[in-house]
Amino acid sequence: MIAACVALAVAAPTPLRLVDLLHEAREKNPDLKAAEARVRAAKDSVSPAGALDDPTLTVQLWNAPVDFSSIPVMVQIAQPFTLGGKRGARTDAARADAAMAEAELAAAQREIDTQVAAAYVDLFLAERTQNVDDDLENVLKVLLQLSQARVSTGKGEQLELLRAQAALIQLRSHREAASDQRRSAWVRLAVLTDRSLTTLIAPTTSFGLLPSLPDLKTLQQHAFKQRPELARARAQVVKAEAHARLARSATIPDLSVFIAEMHAFRNPPDGSDFLFAGVQINLPIFSGSKNGPRISHLPQGLRRCPSYLRVVICQGG
Numbered sequence: 001m002i003a004a005c006v007a008l009a010v011a012a013p014t015p016l017r018l019v020d021l022l023h024e025a026r027e028k029n030p031d032l033k034a035a036e037a038r039v040r041a042a043k044d045s046v047s048p049a050g051a052l053d054d055p056t057l058t059v060q061l062w063n064a065p066v067d068f069s070s071i072p073v074m075v076q077i078a079q080p081f082t083l084g085g086k087r088g089a090r091t092d093a094a095r096a097d098a099a100m101a102e103a104e105l106a107a108a109q110r111e112i113d114t115q116v117a118a119a120y121v122d123l124f125l126a127e128r129t130q131n132v133d134d135d136l137e138n139v140l141k142v143l144l145q146l147s148q149a150r151v152s153t154g155k156g157e158q159l160e161l162l163r164a165q166a167a168l169i170q171l172r173s174h175r176e177a178a179s180d181q182r183r184s185a186w187v188r189l190a191v192l193t194d195r196s197l198t199t200l201i202a203p204t205t206s207f208g209l210l211p212s213l214p215d216l217k218t219l220q221q222h223a224f225k226q227r228p229e230l231a232r233a234r235a236q237v238v239k240a241e242a243h244a245r246l247a248r249s250a251t252i253p254d255l256s257v258f259i260a261e262m263h264a265f266r267n268p269p270d271g272s273d274f275l276f277a278g279v280q281i282n283l284p285i286f287s288g289s290k291n292g293p294r295i296s297h298l299p300q301g302l303r304r305c306p307s308y309l310r311v312v313i314c315q316g317g
Helices: 002-011 018-028 030-044 086-152 158-193 216-226 228-249 287-304 308-314
Strands: 056-061 071-081 255-265 273-281
Touching: 018 030, 018 086, 018 158, 030 086, 071 273, 086 158, 086 228, 216 228
Parallel strands: none
Antiparallel strands: 056 071, 071 255, 255 273
């Protein structure tokens, strides 16, 4: 007897709990994994966005005679420096992209949590509906037998028997609908949690409900602070401001410092080495046509919408 009970306990499937399914979905859902990878990639892009440009190494054959009686070779190293806050603006834009990726991840997590909870509730209701229908079917079968007995003895009418049969058929149809709803919930949970369907064929457990909701003002304050859509809108504003600063700084020249050394092979020892050093800047004389529209557009959009919520509304976000 004890061995049989132990065997039944081992063979019984582990009941499904909503908190476990939510945890599994956050760990295994493919969409969330992709969103997490995008967040990591965006964060890894912040440091390179503000890094200095790579130095350049140049090796040149300089004014060599045709007969190669001397071979002057110049080696030059140059390092460009971006001025006007360009690196800081690029870093802020990259940070904003990372913040937007994090907001999108949070939104995806909330969406997955909602879908898992909805599927679990459907599964819970379908299971309870089937249990209730099983009990009702036993009652209807007894009523059907009583109706058949009354009709056979002439104490009841045929209409009474037909009503009992119709109620039983309707109940079985309702139970089949609940069974279909249960299978649909299993499939949805399998997709959301990346689990095998057979591991989800188990009884559900009751889940906790909030006794009451907070007042409207508290809910609004919580939404303004926690909603990922608003966090993404704030990051969009930061990115727009960074691009505006980057466009304005394009009118400031960039600086490049170089140092070079030339050695003339096959020359007498005196006068075969030369040293060069200097600076170089670009001339952004055509920056107006390239950056003027961006400079004139972005700040005006920000001035029209003083808060991040107004920016979203004004820009149709």
